Amino acid sequence: MKEQLHQLLELANVSSVYIVDDAIGDGSVTYEHFIGLIRKVEVTSGLEVLNSLDEGLDFEDNAPALDEYSAGLWEAAAPDKQLHYVRKLCELTPSGEDEDLATNLDIARVLQQLREDEHLKKPELVSLSPVEWDAQRDEIASKVPTGKRALVLFDQRLERSGERFAVTRGIDLVKEIVSSPHKLVFLTGILTYTVTEEGQELDERATLIADKDLDASNLFVLTKKRLEELPHFVDGIKKLLLNEPCEQIKVQAISLGESALQSTKAKLLSLDTYDFNRTVLQSSSTEGIWAPETLFRIIDIIYKDEIKELLLQRNLIPELNKLLVQATELSQIPVPVTAVEAYTKRYSLRRQEIYASANLVNGLFKPIENGDIFEVTDGTGKGLYVLLAQPCDLMIRSNGSRSAEVGHLLKIRTTSKQDLEALLTEQLQKASIKKLHDFNFWKTRGVIEYIADDPQTIGLVSLTKAHVTNLDVLDLAMFSSTGEVALDVSAALPAALHVGLAKRFDKLKGLHEKIHQHVGECQLALRAVPGTLPKELIQGLLPKLSLNDKLGKTMLTGSLFSFGLRRVKALREPYAKNLLDKYTRHLSRTGDLHDFAD
16 A cells, blocks of 8 residues: 555645544543543453453453553553554444444554554654644645645544544535635545545435535535455545546536537527527428427537637646646546445446436337337337337338338346356357367447446347347337337327327227227138137237247237337447347348368
């Protein structure tokens, strides 16, 4: 950790670190702590348990001169041994009685470890009581070298120091710094046991800054639990140092976004009515596109260009690049933390980039598109499937028709990255591969990442077998707000459908009404026929999802046609197009002549 901590502080231009705590200001423990805890253990458990503090100790035989024996042990012990004694005694005392002391001993232990390992030497690492901080703050600020900064970590609860600290907390001291001329000299953080898990630090920071009207860049909150292991403490320092440039980048981005939104709004409002009619309404109607999709596309074009124009107008690129360089350099310092990862927001953001959710796809009654993902929930072939077809073939025109009648549904097999690595190793070992490019595993498979909430789960798409799918059936998903591939022939037209989809609905409803009528006539004609033949004949009248193999479950219950699957999400571009490209390359592949010379 020595090298990483030094690199982090150097990159952040930090020349000194101060820890302000009310219990153990100088990073040590006293004999009074030691003998006081011994007396507590003597009363609650007996002197015999004290022998567990270390080998060779005998408190029972030395009971008559307990104070002298204890004092001798204390004086002979090195600082790390003294800390060991007091921590063990805290464990032996009744639960909770000395929780504050035990917690603050973690600070003492880490400070001592840092100093002994020469991570930081005095005066680079200083521990102060809150009273000492009050007295020395201005002097400390004046001694920070030009171009450098001091990092200060405040305990949140400071009441042991008395005086104003009976009510003044660490966040109040941060507020004082932010409001002072020393704002740019100090980097501030809160180190507290009021937060018990690393994943709660951001929420606690949000509460504190809202209460004190501070900015997110003013501080970060670290749990004292990080003090249990040095790598976690250094990781916390890294996060605190990253916080300021990252939050400043966010503020710049939000400012640009808000201004660009206003400019986009003004340009959109100034669009002539006839321009709007031709650009949005007529073009969408001709192509069978929902008009708001065209409108959002235009807004996106204007908005992105406005942001870039503002970057140039405000001359922000040098400032942003400086922040980005600083943040990137800090982020690349490795700190080996092996615990369960607390920060997973990036995975959900990445998943959002790759997939449109079921709510966005089905709630807007979007037509089926290349990359739509379906789940077979009933019948044959349960699991996930991705629809692959040329986008122009799937497009529904303003008259409710499309050029294609079938698409391809390919099975998605979910697996973990670890299992995939094991499978690849096994395949390589089994295959008699003479040339590396002869390994066909990836030639016949596609990959869909972040297919599940667990970021280690991926989807493997086999390109060698596809279900040739009846689009007249699959289209039914776009008439359901839940994505169910089903149709009740007694249902009314969904009000949210645009003209092209409304006509498509009428066509499919008419088709299924005829089937429903034929089924009724068949049932009437065959009611006297015994055995399973009537059921088999009626089942043969129902439309099938897959034209080349069994998939899902086709049922007619009353007036409801159902097929045992639903649309659950959709691959966004370019991921859907990339998968389609790989599939079409697979279909158009040619076989090489065998190498008779090898």
